Amino acid sequence: MTKPDVRHHPQTPVYSHKINDPFWSHYIELVRSVVVPYQWEALNDRIEGAEPSRAIRNFRIAAGEEEGVHYGMVFQDSDVAKWIEAAAYLLSAKPDPELEVLVDSVIETIARAQQPDGYLNTYFTLREPGARWTNLAECHELYCAGHMIEAGVAYYHATGKRMLLDVVIRLADHIGTVFGAEPGQLLGYDGHQEIELALFKLYETTREKKYLELSRYFLDQRGASPHFFVEEWEKRGRTIHFGELDMVHRHTYSQSHLPVREQSTAEGHAVRLVYMCAAMTDVATETGDTSLREASERLWSNIVSKRMFITGSIGSSAKEEAFTGDYDLPGDTAYAETCASIGLIFWAKRMLQLNQDSRYADVMERALYNTVISGMSLDGQRFFYVNPLEVDPEIQRLNPIYAHVRTRRQGWFGCACCPPNIARLLASLDQYVYTPVVEQATLYVQLYIGGEAEFTLEDRRAWLTMDSDYTSTGEVKLIVRPDSSEGMEFTVALRKPDWCVNPELWINGENTDQDGFILESGYMKVTRTWKSGDEIRLHFPMELLRMKGHDHIRATFGKVALQRGPFMYCLEEVDNGRGLHRIQLPRDAQFSVGSGERMPLGVPALTTIGRRMVSDEDWGIHLYRSDVQWDIQPAELRFIPYFTWANRDEGEMSVWIRECE
Known part of the structure; x- marks a missing residue:
């Protein structure tokens, strides 16, 4: 098989950013020195008092390196994939030979666990080898595949090593033979969205359009009639994997009650919804698909104007971890899963690429500074799955409606999606600070997180240093350094946070009033020929x-x-x-x-x-x-x-x- 030519999309603006920030550097170092090592121990069942994971052992058994049976959830593989992805982002920011050797050893095991036809899933390989792709509604095969694809792409970009990338290319190619409209293929889609956004990342890396088309295929199939989940349930004799399954309600739970282009309210499982919308936005941005764009905007508007907690968390009901109705936002019984806010941030980043409007970054900031970091203890060793806005431990121990709420963070979970999700987001936080838009010759500043950035606009490079005390005093300073002594003309678009009424802006020490910039879509836009050493200073009064x-x-x-x-x-x-x-x-x-x-x-x-x-x-x-x-x-x-x-x-x-x- 010829390996795809792997490269950056020539039309995609590339920037790198090394974070150096009084607030966020602490969290990133915590992920590097505590969280990722701690999670490695958890994945290997070495955390005293925590629920066992056995996720690494499952791969070793599937690879023939150990004897045993599969343990844990059907989606246990995804914890390993997210750990690899977090490690990849850390390696991209700073070399760590010991961590790289460790990840390489895990990747070698994963490669040995892959089946000859490209299939990769330890649960079905070890437990039900004859039942592949028969229970997509419940069993997360495509979800696990999606996370492994994201890990493979991230690790390739961090290290240049292809082993895991080649594994996930074979996996994606296998999926492409199983699903589709050709005779003998399944006209189906995943129960838990994730594969769609992962395939888009694989497309961005390889430029193989078949991965873009497969991502769009899964989006187009969702909600198609006759309903796929009912058909597969009938085919397997109406058996179910989990304890209860209402096949009629399953449609709403997995956002398959309507074709995605016709949906206008956020329904069902919150994490699935935002992962799906992230992929919809990716495909809309790449293809110019107007109906996908409009659906993404409708769903975003419904969530942030009617179904989001003030902490940037989503999901009002513990039953099915789901949205309920407009304005139903109870603080004490909120589900507000950490992963759901992380997914909302994934989606916000993509909406900013589709439409440069600060309201998306405002939500991204709200979720990041509140729910996401609330999901992890200050020492990086305990985690919340659920993030309520009100608790009373005495009552919550007695009333079963609060059974999902914890008043102490836990060391690990049997269903441990949130801890590695936090790690991979924080380790990749540099990717969320700026949005360069080539066709506008504009660099959008989305988050005021300090560090050194390099970016390219119209084939010319520039560097930007940000010193930020945003979290304490609201003071931010940026220094611009173009690659030409003659300077470089472009626009810096500085987000005006929704919490700040009257920001102050100075250029090279001179106060800039409303005539010195254009306020547009929530950004203070300054256009000029920037010379090396030009200084932007901002003050956001923290009333x-x-x-x-x-x-x-x-x-x-x-x-x-x-x-x-x-x-x-x-x-x-x-x-x-x-x-x-x-x-x-x-x-x-x-x-x-x-x-x-x-x-x-x-x-x-x-x-x-x-x-x-x-x-x-x-x-x-x-x-x-x-x-x-x-x-x-x-x-x-x-x-x-x-x-x-x-x-x-x-x-x-x-x-x-x-x-x-």
Whole structure:
């Protein structure tokens, strides 16, 4: 077989960015020194007290290196793939010979586990070799294949090594023989979307259009009639893999209730929806498919205007980890899976390539600075699957409607999709900072994360150094260095964050008023011939915002949530005592920023004087009374950044607080 010529798309603007940031460098180093090594130990079942994974052992057994049987979920392979992908991004940023040797050894095992026809899946190879591609609704074969493809592409770009890339090319080619409209092929698609966006990445790397077409095929087939999942269920004698399966409801759960181009509301499993939309946006951008673009925009609008929590998390219901209805955003029973916010960020990045509008980057920032890093403890060794906005440990231990909520992060999970997903996102965070657009000769600054960037516009290179104190003071400085002594004309588009009313901008020390830039689609656009050493300085005043929910959101009506800069804040019992529901925040309360115990990473706590409602009555045997008088007492309140909650003593937490006169 002739190997595809692997290269960057000549029309794709290329940039590299090495992060050096007072906030984010900590997280990236944590991923490098703690998270990836810790997850390697978890994948090899060496974390005391954590649920076993056996994911590496499954591959070793499938490769003939060990004896044994498959253990774990049908999608256990994906944990290994995401770990490799995270390691690849780390290697791309900084050489690590020891890590590279370790990854190479895993890849060799994976290559030996691949079947002669290109098939790769340890569950079906070891458990049900005769049942391949018979239960796509439940069994995640294409999902696991997609994650392995993403790992193969990332590792190739990081190291130049082709072994895993060649494995996933054979796997993708095998999938292309199984699925399609030709006689003998399956007119089907995956139950859990992922293969679609992975195939697009493989297309970008190889420029083989068959992978783009296969990605589009899977999108086009979803929701087609007669319904594929029902047909395959009938063919296998109506057997199911998991405990319950409502085949009618399965359509909505997996976004196959309508063709993707006709969908207008976010339905079903949240992670599946955003992965699907990321692929839709990829294909729309590449092909100019107007109907896919319009569907992507409709679904985005529905989520961010009606179905997203203020922390940038999505998925209101623990049942099926799903969206429910418009404005149904309960903080205490929220599912708000870490992976769903990560998927939302994947999608936002692609929407920014399709349409340069800051509202996509605003959501990306909200999800990143709040839900995603809340999903991992500050020491990088414990993880949340679910990210609620309100908890009461005493009640949550007793009431089964809270069974999905944890008030302590866990070391690992039987279904461990979130920890390696966090690792691969943070390790690749450099890819989310800028969006170069060649046809506009414009460099869009999406996230104010410090570091050194190199980019190409119209076949000319330039370098950009960003020094950022965005998370503490809102101060950012950028230095431009074109590759020509004559300078280079292009536009720098600086995102105006949605939380900042009046940003300040200086060019080479001169204050730039509204006449010095064009404010367009949420960006301050500065066009000039840039000379080496030109300086852009920004100040985003970090005013304290009292955020209110839409009046249709029952859970937040009459309450406020505090935001400073990109961070949401919350109350914890350890600071404010038990009974957070008794606390009220006066409308005229004045806040002190940064007083008291020092918070991590330079993000300050907030303190103020609020009110606590108490009763001195002897309630006796009464549960309800008509003659109770509430005593309102002053209470010193301390709010901490939401991403830091549950790193101290276990207790109540709440993002929303009742407001009073």
